[in-house]
Amino acid sequence: GQNIDQPTEMTATEGAIVQINCTYQTSGFNGLFWYQQHAGEAPTFLSYNVLDGLEEKGRFSSFLSRSKGYSYLLLKELQMKDSASYLCAVIDWDYQLIWGAGTKLIIKP
């Protein structure tokens, strides 16, 4: 079967750094997305990885290791507005998206 695992909830402090992990077991791999979703809103695109390594975009970075079936999203200089759910999604062999359940990130002052 296809499976994506993320921690259910994480807590971090404003100004700090947090790493949200995602492990996957899917039928084929054609890329991995990270989306951010604020409560009551639609998911919005953060990053896309298809090759191994780190992709940096401002305060957010995403890492991929295809051999380990592993990705992480790194958030630096945390702000209160970063409180949200972070969704990991993998594109499988059939170019369908398989979604993780999401990680709820709580930022404390």
Place this chain on the structure above:
Amino acid sequence: NAGVTQTPKFRVLKTGQSMTLLCAQDMNHEYMYWYRQDPGMGLRLIHYSVGEGTTAKGEVPDGYNVSRLKKQNFLLGLESAAPSQTSVYFCASRGTDSTGELFFGEGSRLTVL
């Protein structure tokens, strides 16, 4: 800058009633999707379409029907609503680049009493 638009945003139904959710996109995207999102369960694919006139079942299709008569519109119908269909429904679209990002609508919150 409309992107993906869903209507209605909120709806309350009684068990057994029927309704249709409309999704419209103005980006000329080929692929369109209907998801439902329930607490702790992430996004689950109901139905999807890879082009005008085509539809396919997703992970949780039972109790729903869809139609894609026009490229820009993707309709989701509930034939006989049940309380288990209380959820937030998201429509999404993406272009022919098979690895392109999904653009989401704002969501439709449906309550079935």
